[in-house]
Amino acid sequence: MNPLLQAENLSYSIKGKPVIHPLDVRLRAGELCVVIGPNGAGKSTLLSLLAGSVRPDAGSIELAGKPLRSWGAAQAGRLRSVMDQDSHVAFGFSVAEVVRFGRTPWRHTPQGADDEHIINAVLARTGLHGLAGRTVTTLSGGERQRTAFARVLAQQTRVVMLDEPVAAMDIKHAESTLGIARDLAREGRAVVAVLHDLDAAAAYADRLILLDAGRIVAQGAVAEVARSALLSEVYGTRIDTWIDPVDGRVRVAPARNFARR
Ligand SMILES: Nc1ncnc2c1ncn2[C@@H]1O[C@H](COP(=O)(O)OP(=O)(O)OP(=O)(O)O)[C@@H](O)[C@H]1O
Secondary structure: OOOOEEEEEEEEEEOOEEEEEEEEEEEOOOEEEEEEOOOOOOHHHHHHHHHOOOOOOEEEEEEOOEEHHHOOHHHHHHHEEEEOOOOOOOOOOEHHHHHHHOOHHHOOOHHHHHHHHHHHHHHHHOOOHHHOOOEHHHOOHHHHHHHHHHHHHHHOOOEEEEEOOOOOOOHHHHHHHHHHHHHHHHOOOEEEEEOOOHHHHHHHOOEEEEEEOOEEEEEEOHHHHOOHHHHHHHHOOOEEEEEOOOOOOEEEEEOOOHHHO
């Protein structure tokens, strides 16, 4: 199957310093791809490039078979949605209104007629019904992040890009959000998420991309990438991986040898 998003030879520098070295990325329908890597590896920059919010120095990006830049803003907004690392605080708007912003690209289309139904379904799916009328500036960090995720859900795009979507969420909401991200992939969307929680990344990813200093140092199935020696080297700290005897999944945790300290 053709990728929904295909980037080739993508590179990007800031003030002459390469942040992304030439690399290729393919996002396929039905797949949750998780990008991991240390602070400063270039994960957010890569997502901004794939989203089209930052222009690469070189390389090509195709979205749904056409150059990314050839789509108009509303067309692109109906094809791909982006949840930024810093979910901007929309002054004065309620949670429901922020979720409604996700429907903006669908205005003046037949699908736009169903907005109320979609917004209600999204509020229910994300457990935000009780906060629908609250002004977003009064929300906690995690509630704000859940609202930003709900807005992306309301956008109903074939490609979904999430930059650290659960960083501020408690474990219950992080798990339910990642579960929804996986369900979006199962519905046939291409989902890419940047995650710092390596155990969650291993649990939810269909494919992992490990980024280090602007280069993809490994990508593939979880068992191929989530290896102790590789992760320990890239992150510069000992990381253990093992197979969970109950479900056979790869588990990941930092080695915490308190006795030696
Ligand atoms: N405006 C800028 N000026 C200078 N350097 C920048 C600028 N923006 C980003 N960088 C650098 O580019 C590199 C990649 O940043 P990026 O935010 O993509 O990393 P990241 O992998 O998402 O990191 P984190 O895990 O900390 O969020 C970092 O070294 C960062 O300091």
